Structures are given as C-alpha cells and as structure tokens.
Amino acid sequence: MDRLKGIIKKEFYHIFRDKRTLLILFGIPIVQIVLFGFAISTEIKEVKVALLNQSKEVSSHQLVNKILSTSYFKVDEILENEEAINTSFKKGRIKAAIVIPPHFEEDILKNKEAKVQIICDASDPNTGTQIGAFLEGQIQSFLYENAQKTFGSSPPIQINTEIQMRYNPELKSAYTFVPGLITIILMLICTMMTSIAITREIETGTMEVLLASPMHPSIIILGKVIPYLALSFSIAVFILFLGKFVFGVPILAHFGLITFEILLYCLVVLALGIFISTVAKTQQLALMISLFALFLPTMLLSGFIFPIHNMPLPLQMVTKVIPATYFNIIIKALMLKGATISEILKETLVLAGMFVVLVGVSIKRFNIRLG
Known part of the structure; x- marks a missing residue:
C-alpha cells in the first residue's frame, strides 16, 4: 500500500510540474466552457x-x-x-x-x-x-x-x-454550410499541415541539411508551402463545384474574383501555419496549437455557425483577429449575393494586412538554432 501511495504521489508531482499536461487538464476545458457557454447562442439581439x-x-x-x-x-x-x-x-x-x-x-x-x-x-x-x-x-x-x-x-x-x-428564398441550409466549410477546411489544411511539415524538419534535424545548402531560407519555406497552397486551392475549387452542381448553391460573383479571394485566404492561413512552426518545437505541440487554439475558435467565433453580434463584447473582440471571420463574410457575399470587390474591400484589406504581419513576424522568428 505504501508503494502504491508513493507511485500516486509521484504521478501527481509529474502532472503539476508539466505545463502541457496542466494545459490539457485545466486549460482546454475552461476554454471550451467559455466558448460553448457564450458563443453558442441563437438569440436575436442587437x-x-x-x-x-x-x-x-x-x-x-x-x-x-x-x-x-x-x-x-x-x-x-x-x-x-x-x-x-x-x-x-x-x-x-x-x-x-x-x-x-x-x-x-x-x-x-x-x-x-x-x-x-x-x-x-x-x-x-x-x-x-x-x-x-x-x-x-x-x-x-x-x-x-x-x-x-x-x-x-x-x-x-x-x-x-x-x-x-x-439570397436564399428556399431557406436551404447548404447555402450556409458550403461557404462555411470552405473556410474551415482551408484553415485546417493550410495551417495544420504547414506547421507540422516545417516542425517535422526541425524536430528530425533535416532542416540543418537544408539550411547548410546554398538556398536562401525564404526559398526553403516557399518550397514547403507551395504544395499545400496548390492542394488547398484545388480542394476549395472542388468544394465550390460540388456545392453548385450537387447542392445547388449559387456562385453569383465573377469566378476570377472568387479565385483571388480564396488564394489570399490560403496565403493568410499558410502564413499562420509558418508562424506556429516558429513557436512550436515539436509536431505534437504544433498539432495541439492548430487544433485547439485555431480550430475551435474558427468553428465557433467566425460567424460560421453562430452570429457574432450575439456574443459578449470580449469574444467579439477575439473574432476580429481570426482570419476566418473576414473570409466567411467574403465568400458568402461572393457566392450568394454576387458582391463586387468594392463591397468586400474592407475585409479583403484586413486579410492582406494579416498576411503581411504574419509573414513579417515569421521571418523575424525563423532563426533555427543548430544543435
């Protein structure tokens, strides 16, 4: 019995000394309670x-x-x-x-x-x-x-x-979920896969070999990012055509404008993935940040499912730093309302600004320490 008590005591010491374990045990449930308690509201307010x-x-x-x-x-x-x-x-x-x-x-x-x-x-x-x-x-x-x-x-x-x-006289739910799914899927693929891909190189030590080559670090990052940009864009276009020809969701805006906005959003979330890779030292941490720090807020706070104006003011302030909030407005306006660039200019400029800031911060932090 004394041995059992010793093992239990030792395990408690390990739990309370490990910040990541404490984050999983206490941080994530608290965040989920706050998000689900305040964000999930279908009330009509203001x-x-x-x-x-x-x-x-x-x-x-x-x-x-x-x-x-x-x-x-x-x-x-x-x-x-x-x-x-x-x-x-x-x-x-x-x-x-x-x-x-x-x-x-x-x-x-x-x-x-x-x-x-x-x-x-x-x-x-x-x-x-x-x-x-x-x-x-x-x-x-x-x-x-x-x-x-x-x-x-x-x-x-x-x-x-x-x-x-x-814009939806038959009140079809597909009109909401198809544009929203483009937002969510691109966020997951671009951010999560990019952050893991770069972190994997750092964790396994192969990044040292790449940095020792004559290539500039920006070329290395571009080489890692471009495949995910191409795949993400292809998936977004596939969802667009699936929504139009299977679920009957209209695409009213000029396809060239839609393409530009999708590419801009992909670049923003790819830059976000690169930024995460400069913060996370392991693939596990990069995955955790991508899923819990980005996926849940994107799902609940971007206006995809729940109206932003129903949320408390602190959460409304959080929505303003989530790229999906602006792209969700853009893609719905383009697909369902046939908006022009002048009518979504504010959201487009915000996404462009986010891209510039994220790239700048990532380049500054992208200083790989050998050994």
Whole structure:
C-alpha cells in the first residue's frame, strides 16, 4: 500500500510540474466552457436593420419606435431608396430591411389596412427566419397597442407584413454550410499541415541539411508551402463545384474574383501555419496549437455557425483577429449575393494586412538554432 501511495504521489508531482499536461487538464476545458457557454447562442439581439420610411407620417415613426423599443434590433442605416437595400446587404452591414410604404397612415384610416415589407438576409436561413418572425411580431404588437389610441379604432385594422427572404428564398441550409466549410477546411489544411511539415524538419534535424545548402531560407519555406497552397486551392475549387452542381448553391460573383479571394485566404492561413512552426518545437505541440487554439475558435467565433453580434463584447473582440471571420463574410457575399470587390474591400484589406504581419513576424522568428 505504501508503494502504491508513493507511485500516486509521484504521478501527481509529474502532472503539476508539466505545463502541457496542466494545459490539457485545466486549460482546454475552461476554454471550451467559455466558448460553448457564450458563443453558442441563437438569440436575436442587437440585429442591425436598415429603414426605408417612405411615409414620414406620425404613425410610421411610432411603428419604428416600437420596433426599436427592445434590445433585439437597432437601425444601422436610414435609406433613401430601394436600390440602397441591395448595397447594404452585399456589404454585410445589415441583416434585415424594413420598408414602410407611402401613405401608410392614410391607408389605415381609409382602408383599415396597410402593408409593411420586411426583407431578411437568408444566407443564414435560421437567423433570417427568426429575424422575420420577431419583426412581424413587433409590428403586430404595435397594431394592437396603438389601434384605438392612434386611429380611433380597434382591430380589425390590419397591417399586412410581407416577408421576403433574400439570397436564399428556399431557406436551404447548404447555402450556409458550403461557404462555411470552405473556410474551415482551408484553415485546417493550410495551417495544420504547414506547421507540422516545417516542425517535422526541425524536430528530425533535416532542416540543418537544408539550411547548410546554398538556398536562401525564404526559398526553403516557399518550397514547403507551395504544395499545400496548390492542394488547398484545388480542394476549395472542388468544394465550390460540388456545392453548385450537387447542392445547388449559387456562385453569383465573377469566378476570377472568387479565385483571388480564396488564394489570399490560403496565403493568410499558410502564413499562420509558418508562424506556429516558429513557436512550436515539436509536431505534437504544433498539432495541439492548430487544433485547439485555431480550430475551435474558427468553428465557433467566425460567424460560421453562430452570429457574432450575439456574443459578449470580449469574444467579439477575439473574432476580429481570426482570419476566418473576414473570409466567411467574403465568400458568402461572393457566392450568394454576387458582391463586387468594392463591397468586400474592407475585409479583403484586413486579410492582406494579416498576411503581411504574419509573414513579417515569421521571418523575424525563423532563426533555427543548430544543435
């Protein structure tokens, strides 16, 4: 029994002395609890909407105030015409638009009936459906609360809500998952495989042979990276065509622009893999960083599955340093909305900036110590 106690005591000493073991035992569960507890939320909260109020009458302003009286929605843009709705959607600024027609109050007073149009971004069908239902509920609530006070009548006054699901009228889930899978798969392949490939050379000592050759270190890195760039791009194109011809997901933007954005994202995540290889000394550590420090945040915090605006502010700040957050916006806008480069310029510039920073930091850290 004393021997058993000794072995148990010894094992506890080993566990608490090994930082990697402590990270696995305590760090990963804490991170998962925080991510799953705060990020996984399908609630409607502070959804950005655009308003096109063609009526300008008192009752139309009262209707707008009713919609904004909850924390569910906030007006991001006041539009002047219907053409501006498409532009706002393509830029990803809003998730819904409310169109109040001219003579809104007059229609209610004379005809006991008026119409309000709700246009939702259904590129994420679940969120689009929820937003449409919440907006419709707010409009009907306004009707019952204000019919007697404002219009001197009680129902059967009607406000008919026309809900339009733009970009995915059939509410197909493939419209969300095909672009999202491109984001996730490229992150995994480019980052994980690149970091492991370079770390393997360092760990086995073959990097010494390469560095002893006449080749510049940048040539060595390019030689390691280009095969994964070519394979990743081929896989992304394969997923695009599979999504289009098997699942019916549209590809509305110019294919040359899509190709450019995919290559840019591949370069960013490849640079991220190179950076990991400069930090991790072993393949095991590189794999752990790639999977747990990148895969889970990419899945949960990039907007692929759960809306970013539902997350607490600290997690929203984390999403801003994840490349997948920006590429997810880009690929959805290109495939489903037919966006142009001007409408995704902000996200494109952010990815380009990330690439420059990651390459610069990686080159600075890429100082292999022999022996």
